[in-house]
Amino acid sequence: MDQALDKALDHRDFYRLPWNYADNGISWLEPTTKCNLRCEGCYRDLENPVHKTLDEVRADLEVFRRLRKSDCMSIAGGDPLVYPDIVPLVKMVKEMGWKPIVNTNGIALTEPLLKELKEAGVFGFTFHIDTSQNRPKAKGWSETELNAERLRYAEMVAKVGGLACSFNATVNEQTLPEVPNLVEWARKHADIVQTMVFILFRSPDLTGEFDYYAQGRKLNFGSTYKETQWGGQRSVFAPEVAATIRTVDPLYKPAAFLNGTANPESLKWLLANRIVLGGEIMGYVSPRFMELVQNVTHLFTGSYLAYAGPGSTARGKLAAFAAGLIDRDMRAVFWRIVKTCLTKPANIFRRAHLQSFMIIQPVNFEADGRQDMCDGCPDMTVHDGKLVWSCRLEELNQYGSFVEAAPRPAAQ
Numbered sequence: 001m002d003q004a005l006d007k008a009l010d011h012r013d014f015y016r017l018p019w020n021y022a023d024n025g026i027s028w029l030e031p032t033t034k035c036n037l038r039c040e041g042c043y044r045d046l047e048n049p050v051h052k053t054l055d056e057v058r059a060d061l062e063v064f065r066r067l068r069k070s071d072c073m074s075i076a077g078g079d080p081l082v083y084p085d086i087v088p089l090v091k092m093v094k095e096m097g098w099k100p101i102v103n104t105n106g107i108a109l110t111e112p113l114l115k116e117l118k119e120a121g122v123f124g125f126t127f128h129i130d131t132s133q134n135r136p137k138a139k140g141w142s143e144t145e146l147n148a149e150r151l152r153y154a155e156m157v158a159k160v161g162g163l164a165c166s167f168n169a170t171v172n173e174q175t176l177p178e179v180p181n182l183v184e185w186a187r188k189h190a191d192i193v194q195t196m197v198f199i200l201f202r203s204p205d206l207t208g209e210f211d212y213y214a215q216g217r218k219l220n221f222g223s224t225y226k227e228t229q230w231g232g233q234r235s236v237f238a239p240e241v242a243a244t245i246r247t248v249d250p251l252y253k254p255a256a257f258l259n260g261t262a263n264p265e266s267l268k269w270l271l272a273n274r275i276v277l278g279g280e281i282m283g284y285v286s287p288r289f290m291e292l293v294q295n296v297t298h299l300f301t302g303s304y305l306a307y308a309g310p311g312s313t314a315r316g317k318l319a320a321f322a323a324g325l326i327d328r329d330m331r332a333v334f335w336r337i338v339k340t341c342l343t344k345p346a347n348i349f350r351r352a353h354l355q356s357f358m359i360i361q362p363v364n365f366e367a368d369g370r371q372d373m374c375d376g377c378p379d380m381t382v383h384d385g386k387l388v389w390s391c392r393l394e395e396l397n398q399y400g401s402f403v404e405a406a407p408r409p410a411a412q
């Protein structure tokens with residue numbers, strides 16, 4: 001990694017999100033492995049897709065209920081919209097006390113289904129849209145061109161109203177230069193886009209420096225995951241994405257993070273929230289603001305906040321004012337809001353929208369072979385009655401245990 005970029009972000013400047021194994025913002029439910037797309041580098045076995053029964057899904061939810069508190073339940077897959085009982089499933093998740101978030105590529109989403117899901121209690125959608133997918137109606141489109149697809153879904157969700165709308169995009173070294181166009185696109189649509197998530201592409205075989213083992217046997221670990229050239233030649237790290245975002249939004253400043261399990265400095269989840277008023281960026285919320293939001297929410301609801309609905313994220317002025325009473329950084333954001341209202345009086349009547357950027361940096365290998373996972377992993381799922389990292393579920397399915405890495409001995 002570029003040392004200058006690495007030093008540009010110091011984890012000690014940010015609030016460490018209080019999420020942990022037993023008490024988290026999010027949990028991750030997989031009712032199906034079936035999907036209607038074939039994303040490059042997808043970590044699920046799509047050749048032998050299976051739907052769980054509703055009873056099996058309920059059993060998974062009972063495991064979560066027994067082992068872990070969380071604000072939201074991400075319903076993922078596969079693609080959850082090809083799950084035949086998605087509507088009753090969303091209802092079940094809601095009735096059991098979580099905010100249901102549907103993580104989908106959106107291909108199977110229609111307006112009538114959207115309305116049915118809203119009636120069943122869906123809290124929001126996270127749409128995965130990027131160039132790794134070869135989407136049927138967007139073949140060969142660049143990340144920037146795919147903003148038209150993103151807008152189509154954001155408008156569909158906004159039309160139904162009252163639902164959170166987020167977008168995931170996997171980022172590699174080739175698509176990184178397009179990230180500013182996504183950030184700019186999000187600024188223009190801050191009223192209907194609450195969150196942008198950039199997931200950094202990882203391939204376990206990038207380095208070739210390790211041997212892999214499961215249950216004492218040496219493996220060809222690469223065969224667990226689909227071969228792809230899509231990821232490019234090198235891994236991208238969170239500080240590089242942050243620097244790229246700053247080229248188009250100089251105020252960009254993260255506030256909170258999750259560190260790695262092997263490296264406390266690694267920025268596994270890096271969260272920044274900006275306030276946008278009338279298309280202009282007023283600034284980013286401070287680490288203290290994040291701390292306040294997480295702790296107050298936990299105090300009153302019993303779990304940490306992961307997703308906020310559009311009704312809450314449209315209260316950027318109130319957030320800046322209230323947090324400004326106790327925090328200097330938030331006061332600066334509030335005064336910027338006041339100034340822009342004075343120079344452009346129409347802004348007095350506009351809403352200021354909070355918009356989040358999350359950069360997720362999945363597993364990295366330390367030189368000694370340890371795999372640096374997200375500490376306090378929000379995307380834990382259920383396997384065999386236990387909570388496991390969803391990004392490594394395939395290892396359990398194929399080998400019956402997680403895979404260990406060891407540095408390859410030097411050639412004699």
Ligand code: SF4
Nearest residue numbers: 362374377379390391
């Ligand atoms: S450890 Fe894996 S499953 Fe958990 S948040 Fe990180 S990338 Fe996602």
